[in-house]
Amino acid sequence: MTNNGTPPRTLFEKVWDNHLVRPQTPDTPAVLYIDLHLVHEVTSPQAFTLLRERGLKVRRPDRTLGTMDHSTPTTPRNAEGIIPVLDTLAAAQLDVMRRNCADFGISLYDLGTDKQGIVHVIGPEQGLTQPGMTIVCGDSHTSTHGAFGALAFGIGTSEVGHVLATQCLLQNRPRTMAVRVDGHLRPGVTAKDIILAIIAKIGVGGGTGYVFEYMGEAIRALSMEGRMTICNMSIEGGARAGMVAPDETTFEYVAGRPYAPKGEAWDTAVSAWRQLPTDDGAAFDNEVVLNADELTPMITYGTNPGMGMPINGFVPDPDNMGDVSQRTALDKALRYMDLQPGQKLLGKRVDVVFLGSCTNSRISDLREAARFIKGRRVADGVRMLVVPGSQQVKAQAEAEGLHEIFKAAGAEWREAGCSMCIAMNGDQLQPGQYAVSTSNRNFEGRQGKGGRTFLASPLTAAATAVNGVISDPREMMN
Amino acid sequence: MEPIKQFSGRLAPLPINDIDTDQIIPARYLKVTDKNGLGGACFADWRYEADGTPKPDFALNRPEYQGAAVLVGGHNFGCGSSREHAPWALLGAGFKAVISTYFADIFRNNALKNGLLPVVVDAETHRQLISLAEEDPAAEVTVDLEAQAVILPDGRSVQFPIDAFSRYCLLNGVDQLGFLLGLDEHISAFEEAHPARVRTTAS
Numbered sequence: 001m002t003n004n005g006t007p008p009r010t011l012f013e014k015v016w017d018n019h020l021v022r023p024q025t026p027d028t029p030a031v032l033y034i035d036l037h038l039v040h041e042v043t044s045p046q047a048f049t050l051l052r053e054r055g056l057k058v059r060r061p062d063r064t065l066g067t068m069d070h071s072t073p074t075t076p077r078n079a080e081g082i083i084p085v086l087d088t089l090a091a092a093q094l095d096v097m098r099r100n101c102a103d104f105g106i107s108l109y110d111l112g113t114d115k116q117g118i119v120h121v122i123g124p125e126q127g128l129t130q131p132g133m134t135i136v137c138g139d140s141h142t143s144t145h146g147a148f149g150a151l152a153f154g155i156g157t158s159e160v161g162h163v164l165a166t167q168c169l170l171q172n173r174p175r176t177m178a179v180r181v182d183g184h185l186r187p188g189v190t191a192k193d194i195i196l197a198i199i200a201k202i203g204v205g206g207g208t209g210y211v212f213e214y215m216g217e218a219i220r221a222l223s224m225e226g227r228m229t230i231c232n233m234s235i236e237g238g239a240r241a242g243m244v245a246p247d248e249t250t251f252e253y254v255a256g257r258p259y260a261p262k263g264e265a266w267d268t269a270v271s272a273w274r275q276l277p278t279d280d281g282a283a284f285d286n287e288v289v290l291n292a293d294e295l296t297p298m299i300t301y302g303t304n305p306g307m308g309m310p311i312n313g314f315v316p317d318p319d320n321m322g323d324v325s326q327r328t329a330l331d332k333a334l335r336y337m338d339l340q341p342g343q344k345l346l347g348k349r350v351d352v353v354f355l356g357s358c359t360n361s362r363i364s365d366l367r368e369a370a371r372f373i374k375g376r377r378v379a380d381g382v383r384m385l386v387v388p389g390s391q392q393v394k395a396q397a398e399a400e401g402l403h404e405i406f407k408a409a410g411a412e413w414r415e416a417g418c419s420m421c422i423a424m425n426g427d428q429l430q431p432g433q434y435a436v437s438t439s440n441r442n443f444e445g446r447q448g449k450g451g452r453t454f455l456a457s458p459l460t461a462a463a464t465a466v467n468g469v470i471s472d473p474r475e476m477m478n
Numbered sequence: 479m480e481p482i483k484q485f486s487g488r489l490a491p492l493p494i495n496d497i498d499t500d501q502i503i504p505a506r507y508l509k510v511t512d513k514n515g516l517g518g519a520c521f522a523d524w525r526y527e528a529d530g531t532p533k534p535d536f537a538l539n540r541p542e543y544q545g546a547a548v549l550v551g552g553h554n555f556g557c558g559s560s561r562e563h564a565p566w567a568l569l570g571a572g573f574k575a576v577i578s579t580y581f582a583d584i585f586r587n588n589a590l591k592n593g594l595l596p597v598v599v600d601a602e603t604h605r606q607l608i609s610l611a612e613e614d615p616a617a618e619v620t621v622d623l624e625a626q627a628v629i630l631p632d633g634r635s636v637q638f639p640i641d642a643f644s645r646y647c648l649l650n651g652v653d654q655l656g657f658l659l660g661l662d663e664h665i666s667a668f669e670e671a672h673p674a675r676v677r678t679t680a681s
């Protein structure tokens with residue numbers, strides 16, 4: 001029992017219970033109220049069409065926010081001051097987004113405006129993402145916002161329609177998994193390496209049906225950016241949501257942001273947020289434990305984020321896989337990647353280095369990479385793209401002179417957007433090219449048809465860009 | 479939505495684990511504002527060469543699997559991106575059900591909302607269905623939603639789980655939004671008791 005006499009509950013249970021419009025019954029899922037609905041151009045058009053067909057309004061435009069990020073160009077304005085969208089389909093999709101937001105009274109961070117950016121970067125940055133909230137978006141990386149102790153998860157377009165029309169979702173209660181990371185990270189090892197190690201351990205389906213709560217000393221020691229990187233990739237372990245209990249680090253990050261509560265409202269909010277962490281004795285349905293002291297920089301070798309290993313490791317051999325279906329999967333992945341079992345990835349030539357995406361495009365990611373690249377040059381024959389997660393990140397980076405460091409090193413400095421993470425906007429790999437990427441998915445063709453992706457941290461990406469071959473950042477950090 | 483009670487159809491085998499929605503429909507096909515017409519993009523990168531000619535060895539291109547209604551995928555079908563274009567593309571390609579040992583959560587939800595049945599079977603049945611599809615492409619199974627069962631050609635019936643509410647909606651051809659809209663009073667009461675902390679329209 002807790003001191004107010006209620007049974008101990010997890011962070012997830014508290015947020016869930018606080019948002020129940022109607023509890024689950026044997027015949028119907030729970031009806032969950034959604035505090036914040038983020039909307040982007042790719043997964044919303046059909047939902048707005050549904051609303052129009054049925055003559056419905058958006059119930060709470062004041063709890064809805066639109067941005068453009070996926071099919072947007074990251075090239076600067078041209079001489080006429082126009083941002084050139086190369087593709088007519090993408091241009092049409094952006095126009096539909098503008099019209100939908102205008103018709104239904106939704107605020108939109110339009111392309112070319114100063115708050116535009118990747119949906120999971122702008123929410124936290126504006127202070128819209130706050131502890132204890134329920135947040136959804138038609139985008140699987142909505143899990144990012146869980147770093148604040150919010151329950152945040154991706155939904156499909158039908159569900160986008162449900163939330164637009166009713167501000168509610170029908171949900172069956174997920175199970176909970178404690179993901180505990182003890183110990184301390186060594187220099188050169190980052191939040192990205194923690195999450196890649198977790199996914200390598202549990203596999204891409206290991207979290208299916210669960211909400212993760214990340215806990216332990218190593219998680220507590222992370223900045224909000226680091227926690228976001230980890231929660232972001234919860235979905236890559238199969239979990240729709242990942243959460244971190246809010247603490248002083250969280251409050252400090254939220255304080256003073258445009259939508260953060262002010263004055264007395266701030267104090268009220270913080271005292272409510274302090275009630276959210278998991279109570280002593282609350283039970284989880286499952287648990288995974290890692291020790292940060294043992295972690296090294298991680299890299300993926302295959303075609304899903306679970307196919308990852310320490311950077312100085314060797315590509316596994318399908319013949320050593322006990323299970324036939326796993327053997328087939330690994331064999332298929334290595335053929336796609338054109339890698340040999342037993343091969344070392346260190347020293348392998350790459351064509352492209354991509355620093356960006358909702359996983360690693362925040363100011364701290366850019367600072368970390370810039371500090372590393374300063375005074376060095378991107379190797380000949382390597383294309384490095386640096387794509388800030390939002391226009392605010394870009395402005396901040398420019399105020400600190402980071403863009404000059406990247407440009408002097410020979411990297412491309414771009415406008416904000418998803419860019420080569422999803423390759424919908426023309427930023428893409430050519431068939432057969434290899435990239436080290438700070439994004440979250442190494443699926444076949446994800447960064448361009450036929451392109452091959454190694455997922456890694458911004459530090460590993462920077463070290464690789466400088467050497468032109470996959471490199472361990474720890475060896476260059478003195 | 480049309481009610482779904484039961485249907486029979488042939489199987490197509492795709493025994494690959496962790497098929498992600500980027501494979502089911504690559505991102506470059508997502509620049510649409512409609513849900514129809516995506517069947518041609520289904521598994522596009524596995525199905526077609528760069529010049530658009532079909533890859534002859536890909537199962538779904540083989541003549542014996544044309545018109546199959548039930549796709550048998552590997553474990554953890556539909557992981558990755560939340561794109562509902564994935565079930566739209568599978569439906570567009572003529573599938574009415576996908577069978578696997580388990581599905582990624584978002585894909586399963588999306589499929590159920592569009593009348594594409596995600597059918598979960600045990601590993602042994604899954605193996606048998608893959609063999610059946612590979613060895614006897616003409617064999618038909620029946621998917622009976624009312625009974626929550628797949629009926630194999632030998633008459634054996636295998637139960638599958640589905641949540642009561644999705645089953646009700648599919649059997650009756652009603653969509654889930656109608657149910658939520660009917661809760662207007664509950665929602666208003668909740669809103670009254672829980673004022674918004676942030677307002678996106680105030681800037």
Ligand code: SF4
Nearest residue numbers: 141357358418421422
């Ligand atoms: S950066 Fe990549 S993963 Fe993140 S929202 Fe954009 S496309 Fe999705």
